[in-house]
Amino acid sequence: MPLQHEHEFLVTGSHDEMNRQHYVSRLRMHILNQIGAGMRGVYENRVKPKFKQTNGRVPKNEHEIRKAMLADSYGKTWSTMMVNCQDMVWESVRPAIERAQPGLNEKVSRVKATHGSIVLNSDVKVPRYLAGADIHRMPGNYHTERATDDVTQGALYDRGRFVYNGGAAGPFADGIPRTMAAYIKARWPDFKPKKILELGCTIGTSTVPFVDAFPDAEVHAIDVSAPSLRYGHARAEALGKPIHFHQMDAEALDFEDQSFDLVYSCIIFHETSRKAYPKILEECKRILKPGGQMIHTELTPVANMDDFDAFYIDWDAYYNNEPFYQTYTSLDPEEWVTKAGFEPSKFFQASIPDLDRSPPDVFAGAVRNPTVADRKAARVGESAKWYTYGAWK
Amino acid sequence: MSDKIKITPVNRGKRPAFFDDPAIDQLMAIVMSMSAEMSVLYDRVDTIERLLDNKGTLSRDDIEAFRPDQDTEDERNVRRNEYIARLFRIIHEERESLVSHDKMDEYNELMDELAKP
Ligand SMILES: C[S@@+](CC[C@H](N)C(=O)[O-])C[C@H]1O[C@@H](n2cnc3c(N)ncnc32)[C@H](O)[C@@H]1O
Numbered sequence: 001m002p003l004q005h006e007h008e009f010l011v012t013g014s015h016d017e018m019n020r021q022h023y024v025s026r027l028r029m030h031i032l033n034q035i036g037a038g039m040r041g042v043y044e045n046r047v048k049p050k051f052k053q054t055n056g057r058v059p060k061n062e063h064e065i066r067k068a069m070l071a072d073s074y075g076k077t078w079s080t081m082m083v084n085c086q087d088m089v090w091e092s093v094r095p096a097i098e099r100a101q102p103g104l105n106e107k108v109s110r111v112k113a114t115h116g117s118i119v120l121n122s123d124v125k126v127p128r129y130l131a132g133a134d135i136h137r138m139p140g141n142y143h144t145e146r147a148t149d150d151v152t153q154g155a156l157y158d159r160g161r162f163v164y165n166g167g168a169a170g171p172f173a174d175g176i177p178r179t180m181a182a183y184i185k186a187r188w189p190d191f192k193p194k195k196i197l198e199l200g201c202t203i204g205t206s207t208v209p210f211v212d213a214f215p216d217a218e219v220h221a222i223d224v225s226a227p228s229l230r231y232g233h234a235r236a237e238a239l240g241k242p243i244h245f246h247q248m249d250a251e252a253l254d255f256e257d258q259s260f261d262l263v264y265s266c267i268i269f270h271e272t273s274r275k276a277y278p279k280i281l282e283e284c285k286r287i288l289k290p291g292g293q294m295i296h297t298e299l300t301p302v303a304n305m306d307d308f309d310a311f312y313i314d315w316d317a318y319y320n321n322e323p324f325y326q327t328y329t330s331l332d333p334e335e336w337v338t339k340a341g342f343e344p345s346k347f348f349q350a351s352i353p354d355l356d357r358s359p360p361d362v363f364a365g366a367v368r369n370p371t372v373a374d375r376k377a378a379r380v381g382e383s384a385k386w387y388t389y390g391a392w393k
Numbered sequence: 394m395s396d397k398i399k400i401t402p403v404n405r406g407k408r409p410a411f412f413d414d415p416a417i418d419q420l421m422a423i424v425m426s427m428s429a430e431m432s433v434l435y436d437r438v439d440t441i442e443r444l445l446d447n448k449g450t451l452s453r454d455d456i457e458a459f460r461p462d463q464d465t466e467d468e469r470n471v472r473r474n475e476y477i478a479r480l481f482r483i484i485h486e487e488r489e490s491l492v493s494h495d496k497m498d499e500y501n502e503l504m505d506e507l508a509k510p
Binding site: 001002003014015016018019020022023024026027030034035038041042045046070073074075076077079080081083084085087088090092094097098101102131132133134137139140141144146147150152156318319321 | 396397398399400401402403404405406408409410411412417418421422425426428429430432433436437440456457458459460461463466467469470473474477478481484485487488491
């Protein structure tokens with residue numbers, strides 16, 4: 001697994017702290033890929049037969065499976081390890097970032113906007129779906145301000161997310177957006193967006209690959225979380241990437257109608273709400289120019305999965321502070337995209353093989369022949385396919 | 394702006410417990426943390442060995458300043474993975490020894506058979 005690229009503002013830690021972080025990554029991958037991989041066998045060979053014996057039938061949905069699996073010792077052990085390891089991720093990066101402060105905030109506040117820009121707007125309210133829960137148990141979420149001009153949450157996310165992924169998304173933690181950008185270029189080679197917008201960019205890890213893929217385009221990125229945006233702006237400047245960051249709510253964008261050629265997001269909807277989701281899709285439609293493209297990578301809808309996988313993927317909803325996760329995965333993207341005003345014939349969806357983790361011919365095949373995977377596709381380290389959907393205006 | 398910053402949860406809620414006795418969840422958390430500390434210690438020894446191999450002497454500053462290159466990190470990851478597999482072997486053993494009920498019946502029959510005088 002690669003080491004993380006160290007830009008000027010990244011906080012890693014001391015000798016021992018870094019090794020602790022690297023260990024936590026391996027432990028997490030082990031829990032996910034080795035212990036987690038045993039969950040289905042435990043279900044089929046032990047939990048399901050026992051359920052059948054007691055109830056005279058097999059579990060009828062993911063909820064019954066969850067109850068039965070969490071009554072099993074293997075399910076309990078896996079679950080407690082998952083929760084604890086999630087907390088170990090944040091705990092492994094916390095001390096070094098606390099030590100780096102307030103120096104880090106001061107360093108970031110001195111950054112000059114030479115390549116891109118940043119516009120903050122303190123009138124933007126943090127929506128309840130972010131304010132109400134520390135998603136992924138990340139202490140303080142993306143938005144908490146702990147001082148004036150604070151970037152703490154951005155620093156925590158940058159290093160913590162890398163530890164969480166165990167490097168599986170590459171040195172820049174950008175496997176998904178790099179895959180998306182490469183897919184767009186390969187599948188629609190004549191599409192040359194001049195103005196691009198990312199929704200929910202956090203620290204811009206998912207913005208940079210679009211700058212690289214479309215060097216002639218003007219790239220904008222929005223988020224509601226100021227500490228993440230400040231940090232992301234500093235990071236982009238350190239990397240020499242022209243990105244224009246704005247503090248905005250995706251439900252009510254300040255951009256003019258028909259002002260972008262491409263609008264995209266990378267795993268943001270499942271962290272919003274049932275009310276916000278359609279509003280954001282409508283905003284995408286509004287700000288797109290005719291002929292423009294909207295594209296989102298997200299969790300695979302559970303309708304595409306069997307009940308066991310649905311239980312497995314929705315586990316996070318219950319135990320990893322993902323309050324909208326389960327409702328989101330139950331929605332049909334095609335239905336909502338068309339409700340937002342896109343033509344049904346202009347809708348598309350595909351499960352895209354991860355650029356780094358699949359052979360080139362597999363990626364090329366998925367471009368020629370787009371299909372949607374029928375099994376879980378979005379869990380780190382498990383399957384190297386990303387469910388992506390969108391529409392042309 | 395010069396105040397110390399503490400990274401505290403804002404809305405994390407209570408950590409879920411899965412076992413009937415939450416002490417078991419706590420014990421697992423302690424074991425996992427301890428496993429990390431042992432790995433960190435091992436890496437420190439590894440750093441010392443590498444420094445001695447390369448320079449023949451070492452100082453604390455050398456140790457603190459040592460950062461693995463990709464090859465060193467890859468070696469350490471192999472070691473970490475093997476270590477984790479040994480440490481949590483019991484969990485895999487449970488999974489691997491899972492037998493469906495009919496197999497259990499077969500085994501019980503075998504026991505009965507072997508017990509016959
Ligand atoms: C999972 S993170 C996205 C990660 C990022 N795109 C990446 O791939 O690294 C979700 C982000 O969406 C932002 N977000 C959620 N709802 C939003 C909204 N209504 N408007 C703007 N940003 C929002 C959050 O602040 C958070 O930074």
